Amino acid sequence: MNISFDWLKEYVDIEDMTPQELDDLLTFSGLEVDSMEKVETIKGGLEHVVIAQVLTCEPHPDSDHLHLTTVNVGGERPLNIVCGAPNVAAGQKVVCAQIGTKIYTSDTEYYEIKKGKLRGAVSEGMLCAADELQLGTDHAGIMVLPDDAPVGMPAKEYFHVKDDCLLEVAITANRMDAISHIGVARDVVAVRNTREGKNLKIKWPEVESGEWKVESDKQIKVTVEDPDLCPRYTGITLRGVKVGESPEWLQNRLRTVGLRPINNVVDVTNFVMMEVGQPLHAFDADKIEGGHVIVKRLPQGTKFVTLDSVERTLDARDLMICNEKEGMCIAGVFGGQKSGVTNDTRNIFLESACFNPVSIRKTSQRHVLKTDASYRYERGCDPNITEWALRRAVKLILEMAGGEICGSLVDIYPKPIEPAVVEINFRRIFDLIGKEIPLEAVRTALTSLNIKIAREDAEGMTLRVPTMKCDVTRECDIVEEIMRIYGYNNITFDERLNSCLSYGSKPNPLKLKNAVSDYLTDNGFCEIMNNSLTKSEYYDNNPDYPADKCIQIINPLSKELNVMRQTLLYSGLECVARNINYKIHDQKLYEFGRAYYKSENSENQELPVTKRFIEAQHVNLFISGKTMPENWKIAPSDTDFFYLKAYLTNILHRMRVNMSRIELCPTQLHCYAEGMDLVVRDNKKLLGSMGRLSREVLKRMDIKQEVYYADLNWDLLLKLYPNKEVQYEEVPKFPEVRRDLALILDKKVTFAAVEQTARNAEKRLLKDVSLFDVYEGKGITEGFKSYAVSFILQDKDKTLNDKQIEATMSKIQKALETQLGAKIRG
Secondary structure (H helix, E strand, O other), rough: EHHHHHHOOOOOOOOOOHHHHHHHHHHOOOOOEEEEEEEEEEOOOOEEEEEEEEEEEEOOOOOOOOEEEEEEEEEOEEEEEEEOOOOOOOOOEEEEEOOEEEEOOOOOOOOEEEOEEEEEEEEOEOOOHHHHOOOOOOOOOOEEEEEEOOOEEHHHHHHHOEEEEEEEEEEOOHHHOOOOHHHHHHHHHHHHHHHHOOOOOOOOOOOOOOOOOOOOOOEEEEOOOOOOOOOOEEEEEEOOOOOOOHHHHHHHHHOOOOOOOOHHHHHHHHHHHHHHHHOEEEEEEHHHHHEOOOOOOOOOOEEEOOOOEEEEEEOOOOOOEEEEOEEEEOOEEEEOOOOOOOOOOEEEEEEEEEHHHHHHHHHHHHHHOOHHHHHHHOOOOOOOHHHHHHHHHHHHHHHHHEEEEEEEEEEEEOOOOOEEEEEHHHHHHHHOOOOOHHHHHHHHHHHHHEEEEEEEEOOOOOEEEEOOHHHHHHHHHHHHHHHHHHOOOHHOOOOOOOOOOOOOOOOOOOHHHHHHHHHHHHHHOOOOOOOOOHHHHOOOOOOOOHHHHHHEEOOOHHHHHHOOOOOHHHHHHHHHHHHOOOOOOEEEEEEEHHHHHEEOOOOOOOOHHHEEEEEEEEEEEEEEEEEEOOOOOOOOOOOHHHHEEEEEEHHHHHHHOOHHHHEEEEOOOOOOOEEEEEEEEEOOOOOEEEEEEHHHHHHHOOOOOEEEEEEHHHHHHHOOOOOOOOOOOOOOOOEEEEEEEEEEEEOOOOHHHHHHHHHHHOOOOOEEEEEEEOOEEEEOOEEEEEEEEEEEEEOOOOOHHHHHHHHHHHHHHHHHHHHHEEEEOO
């Protein structure tokens, strides 16, 4: 929220403070200032713009609408300026933008006035219209000033353009009380009174007094059909107003905080909102059909056109401000196109209401409408400030637009909300603070925040918390209020250091995660981190991750973030696709993250949440493109399945996983064109999968190159990590022996099956099995292939002799022939 330093001075005496000092005060009292910048009421501050006089004005010989003028700007010589305005004439006092002036067309875009030629005539500046300098909306011609306007005077001085300092304050969801200038001023008063011993008070502005109890036939009637969604509705009818431009001071105030002036009535509602934090809305009373405002919900699917000319489809849960025929405004969010105040409006109905914050937030999210009003309402407005804000707005409107009050004040407040009563005990609050602070400081902090002390004795207090602080309901909340005002920095700590010995769990998950991350990063992988929220479209008709397993978000921020991800696959592919769009085709990525899905018992409400939903940690790898950058010596090759498998195998080795416990099987997942599943032999649990992703998956993500993907269940992998420390063995004293077999096998038989069969046949002497050649073609029957496999044998206690070697190899060969149908290639 934007806070004007100059505007803030109207409510609290801070003449002795600099903007930086105010920044520090707010930040260290719980209102963090994100940024601070110097601003002008008019963007650019009208630099290089002066008051000038047109000396001569002649038609341009080569144009039917341009004029050649000489203009006195108070300098050494008149300037030659080509002007296209139809109302330019000699003798006029005008506003001239000299060379170097920046004319802003938006907050960030501008064009600079330069010396140039128009139809062959030299032009050394520009005579400006009101809208070009943000001094009005008129663009029919240049601004013509009174005859007494002093030539040469800077326009900044003539139009009273002031410098100010704008502080952008980050308002957390629980600080609705500080979402206005008076709210911030209240914190300033509390802090300075408590810490500096001052006696500052809020300077409350004047409001329109009077009872407003005389009813009239011409006043607008109000009915609230849903008081749960609208606890309080206050309104008043004004007739005979004259809608026009706001006075300069009001326009400047709004521009400073980033609001665009519209007209005097609408500007007053925005001004009061920024002043006290209560949104207001003004209706054209003549457009309220039947002279009756009804606060209710409309049927599902009702069409409604908002102020931005967009037709929206209403939800049956949206609260609406209606007349007797149709909706006029989405309550607390956005006005309608038909009922707004225009320059032709003569009678208005002014609304100041309190709406249910949950209802407003959901409506705002459904229609993707974030407005200044919804920002405040969804945080919880003070129900007991509505009448004050209404009276403040009425006073300003009567001063600026005239008119008169018609009828009585409408104030529908069936269940008045009383201040919360909180009991505090001095001993407990000092224990929470960690230090005994002066009771006078406690009293000053509380009373400066408008928290009334109803009772006080030696043990504690009874407090009445104003309704503007809807989150302060407990003793600990009071301690937080005292602490931020007293100052966390003023709490001293004991210099003693107490510690205890603790033993971490083994294995250390963080240490292992860092070890794997370091390995992948050292090998050229980049770590990615993605949102756990994703879009449900990825799981529609998905055989691997069915949509009914998705955990839906009750109040999603958007359709793109409406479910929790079941897998890290799609968010990782979004990164791959984005990198390809940025011409990064060779990629190696990895991500540690969590996947979420429903368990088989998710519908059993009696079970705890941890039994109904599953949250699992995974690590994913994505490889695409070439294996290495181009170089002059080695031609880079495309990534493939075995390139990915090598990294995955090394991860398992680093995790000290006994590979004999892992079985490689053809994958059951449809997202792969070809791949393998890693299954734990002991319990048949799926440890992970790896392979080449299918074209259907890649096409869905708009990826046109091959992507190899691996997924490991990190939680299960941690369980496979051995608890025993590594024990080093001395280097074997006896040599190892290698024997090779050329096997003819069915194409469907994998090397993993060959290795496992061999290891099952000889568990003591067989040290290693490796595949060093694969052949298909001439001499090999169709449907078969030839594997050249090496076997390493070793006995730790003695040297193997030929008889032992032959017996062992015969046993392995027989197992391969019997179980896999292998034949020895001649």
